[in-house]
Amino acid sequence: MIAIDGPSASGKGTVAQAVAQALGWHYLDSGALYRLVALAALRARVDWTDARRLAGVASALDARFTSGDAWLGAERVTDAIRTEACSAAASQVAGVPEVRAALLARQRSFRQPPGLAAEGRDMGSVVFPDAGLKVFLTATVEARAERRYKQLIEKGIPANIQTLLRDLRERDARDAERPVAPLRQLPDAHLLDTTAMSVDEAVAKVLAWQGERASSR
Ligand code: C5P
Numbered sequence: 001m002i003a004i005d006g007p008s009a010s011g012k013g014t015v016a017q018a019v020a021q022a023l024g025w026h027y028l029d030s031g032a033l034y035r036l037v038a039l040a041a042l043r044a045r046v047d048w049t050d051a052r053r054l055a056g057v058a059s060a061l062d063a064r065f066t067s068g069d070a071w072l073g074a075e076r077v078t079d080a081i082r083t084e085a086c087s088a089a090a091s092q093v094a095g096v097p098e099v100r101a102a103l104l105a106r107q108r109s110f111r112q113p114p115g116l117a118a119e120g121r122d123m124g125s126v127v128f129p130d131a132g133l134k135v136f137l138t139a140t141v142e143a144r145a146e147r148r149y150k151q152l153i154e155k156g157i158p159a160n161i162q163t164l165l166r167d168l169r170e171r172d173a174r175d176a177e178r179p180v181a182p183l184r185q186l187p188d189a190h191l192l193d194t195t196a197m198s199v200d201e202a203v204a205k206v207l208a209w210q211g212e213r214a215s216s217r
Contacts, residue, residue: 001116002210003123003131007183008087008171009144011194011202012137016119018203023117023210028110030120030127031090032070033103035081036063038089040072048092055098061106084167091171094121097180122181124189133210134189137202141168143195 002019006012013029020027037058046053064071069078080086093099100122107127110116118127124134139147145164152159175183185191190209194202 001111001128001131002118002133002135002206003128003189004117004119004135004137004206005121005123005125005183005186005189006119006135006137007141007144007175008168009148010138011144011147011199012119014199015137015194015202015206016117018199019206019210020117022203022207023115025115025117026110026112028107028116028118028120028123029065030103030107030118030123032065032081033061033063033106034094034099035086035090036061036070036072036077037099037103038086038093039077039081041093042086042089048089051096051098054093054096055102058093058099058102087171088167091174095174095178095180100126100180121175121183124186125184126181133206133213134186135192135206135209136185136189137192137194138185139193139195141165141172144168 002016002025004012004016004019013031016029017027019025037054040061041054041057044057046057048054062073069076070081071077081090104127107118110118111128120127124131142165145161145168148164148168149159149161192202192205
């Protein structure tokens, strides 16, 4: 079990996915679950302050992942959950303890042989505290905004670097300062700062740590 936590747009999704693929393991994008809850709640017009109904949406979530795609029932929502509006909404619903509790068992069910690489904010602290390897993957907020900017422009989506910076800072603060499952580097997590690193280098580093662990057992 490898738990990779870190702030928005740090590249942890890309790295965790590549690590899972290299090891032939399963992969969990826990942020996608919060995004799916946000999308389902937006569509059902659930009031953001109604924790009970939000938890109901999370428990009843008809979500599925296929290679590279996310599904809400029969609808492919891969792009819909990645919009800036849905990102902001996901960060809101993720602050509701009842929603987090409702998603716990679902996240743990991804842990299947031969292994799981999971990424999010609380993989190492709450969902898989006994993970064999914990990584805190981060980069400066400027580097993260720059990467997000390039991704959006490549997809033909207009973007503004100042707006992206502001949104990332807001989301970082909300994720780090919330009372439930705040994002922080655990004492037993390896720090991986990817500001000046390529994806391949970051993946190689995580695989090297995993190799060290496997050989020391
Ligand atoms: O990782 P991603 O940016 O897709 O996550 C979307 C939102 O879900 C984040 O802003 C964060 O607030 C929340 N999240 C969380 N705990 C996780 C994963 C994501 O609170 N394990």
